[in-house]
Amino acid sequence: MTARPPSDLLTRMRDTGERTLLVETTAAADPNAVYEGLRKRWGSVAPVDLEPGVPAWLVLGHNEAVGVLRDDRGFVKDPSIWRGHDAGLLGPQSALHLVLPRTPKPTLADADGVKHTRMRPPVDDALSQVDETRASAITRRLCGMLIDRFEDRGRADLVAEYAAVVPFLVLSELDGLEPGQAQRLQEITRAIFEAGAAARERTVELLEIVTGHIAHSRERGTRDIAGVLAVHDNFESDLERAQTLTAITLAANESLLAWIAQTLVLILSDPRFSNRVSGGRLHIDDALDEVLWRSTTNPNLMPRFAVRDVVVGDKLIERGEAVVVAVHAANHDPLIQSDDPWDTVGNRAYLSFGAGPHRCPAPRLGRVIARIAVAELLQRLQVKLVGDPKQVTWATSPWMRFPARLPVTFPPPQAQPPQGAWPPDMTAFTQ
Numbered sequence: 001m002t003a004r005p006p007s008d009l010l011t012r013m014r015d016t017g018e019r020t021l022l023v024e025t026t027a028a029a030d031p032n033a034v035y036e037g038l039r040k041r042w043g044s045v046a047p048v049d050l051e052p053g054v055p056a057w058l059v060l061g062h063n064e065a066v067g068v069l070r071d072d073r074g075f076v077k078d079p080s081i082w083r084g085h086d087a088g089l090l091g092p093q094s095a096l097h098l099v100l101p102r103t104p105k106p107t108l109a110d111a112d113g114v115k116h117t118r119m120r121p122p123v124d125d126a127l128s129q130v131d132e133t134r135a136s137a138i139t140r141r142l143c144g145m146l147i148d149r150f151e152d153r154g155r156a157d158l159v160a161e162y163a164a165v166v167p168f169l170v171l172s173e174l175d176g177l178e179p180g181q182a183q184r185l186q187e188i189t190r191a192i193f194e195a196g197a198a199a200r201e202r203t204v205e206l207l208e209i210v211t212g213h214i215a216h217s218r219e220r221g222t223r224d225i226a227g228v229l230a231v232h233d234n235f236e237s238d239l240e241r242a243q244t245l246t247a248i249t250l251a252a253n254e255s256l257l258a259w260i261a262q263t264l265v266l267i268l269s270d271p272r273f274s275n276r277v278s279g280g281r282l283h284i285d286d287a288l289d290e291v292l293w294r295s296t297t298n299p300n301l302m303p304r305f306a307v308r309d310v311v312v313g314d315k316l317i318e319r320g321e322a323v324v325v326a327v328h329a330a331n332h333d334p335l336i337q338s339d340d341p342w343d344t345v346g347n348r349a350y351l352s353f354g355a356g357p358h359r360c361p362a363p364r365l366g367r368v369i370a371r372i373a374v375a376e377l378l379q380r381l382q383v384k385l386v387g388d389p390k391q392v393t394w395a396t397s398p399w400m401r402f403p404a405r406l407p408v409t410f411p412p413p414q415a416q417p418p419q420g421a422w423p424p425d426m427t428a429f430t431q
């Protein structure tokens with residue numbers, strides 16, 4: 001990857017001693033302090049633990065990160081080559097079994113090489129035919145209905161009742177799912193994340209529902225996301241189509257939750273930021289970009305695995321070792337940053353949508369949904385964050401950064417809102 005320093009100057013994982021836990025980067029009040037501490041100590045690539053005793057390399061440098069993401073021959077998503085399996089690093093209770101299974105995962109985001117090249121075009125086709133005007137109208141309507149639900153209460157948790165719900169509802173409608181199916185799928189998805197050993201049966205149930213929906217979309221000849229996947233020749237089976245539709249929905253869900261919630265946190269907790277938005281000097285789009293620069297939604301990407309020994313920076317990454325690209329740190333690399341905060345306005349050169357073959361296929365659609373979700377809420381309600389903004393609790397995911405809760409208050413309106421049957425009350429599934 002870089003001009004190779006003499007091998008006695010290279011650091012190997014076994015030379016690294018005590019390592020920072022990856023989740024310390026995402027759950028910290030100030031992730032920058034943690035990433036910059038790692039950069040100062042280790043340079044562009046740092047050793048971390050995914051869980052205590054489960055090592056991985058964290059790529060902090062922008063050039064190095066882009067190099068790893070683009071080099072899909074040198075670094076693959078297939079976790080079966082991870083050397084930690086043979087070393088027995090994962091205990092039975094480890095939460096990493098879903099991330100580092102012994103067998104390759106079937107989904108697009110985890111496919112490599114020829115399989116990924118075959119499965120990606122249908123996703124690009126399905127997402128590029130989504131009409132943005134229709135997506136905007138759907139998002140506006142669903143956001144309005146969600147706000148109706150809590151508007152009269154004068155208080156809400158904007159994560160559980162809004163940011164975590166909007167993406168799933170919007171994607172379900174763009175997928176052509178009926179409201180009842182969407183609700184059932186969200187219940188099952190939540191159960192899968194909580195189920196541990198029972199996750200397999202739940203996954204089977206989920207795929208049965210989505211496979212049925214794919215067949216139904218083909219019969220009806222729909223032109224929604226499911227309809228495009230249903231007739232695409234690149235797939236070998238309806239199971240692959242169902243796995244891909246599920247992967248699209250879940251990928252959108254997590255990233256959008258984080259983008260909407262993070263933007264709301266910044267606007268509600270940082271007077272400099274909120275004054276700039278409300279003062280009209282920055283459009284909501286600029287606010288969304290500033291979030292992706294300052295405190296990105298997917299700070300650490302799911303691991304890749306080195307296919308052979310490779311030098312990155314001054315580290316020797318050995319075959320089968322796990323490599324995590326730290327998008328947040330790459331975005332803050334002093335080599336690409338200037339001291340002028342206005343440089344980020346209108347500048348979308350961040351790595352927040354990834355790079356290389358697995359880069360996000362939906363940055364435009366994601367932006368439409370996030371922009372409208374933030375704008376609708378701010379237009380409808382005069383929200384104020386409850387408690388000290390510095391005390392916001394961050395979710396304990398090593399991969400995503402979003403507030404665990406966002407309690408707010410606002411003056412309730414005079415009139416009572418209508419009580420509709422849709423969208424369903426999904427608060428229980430997002431807490």
Ligand code: HEM
Nearest residue numbers: 108109248251252255256301352353354358360362365366
């Ligand atoms: C409608 C919304 C979205 C959809 C449907 C979507 C879908 C996807 C899919 C299917 C992938 C896997 C692509 C592949 O493996 O070829 C992906 C990757 C990715 N998405 Fe999105 N996404 C959405 C929104 C977002 C947002 C809002 C962000 C962040 C701001 C984001 C960040 C990423 C990143 C960083 C990757 C690359 C992951 C990697 O290389 O490991 N996505 N997205």
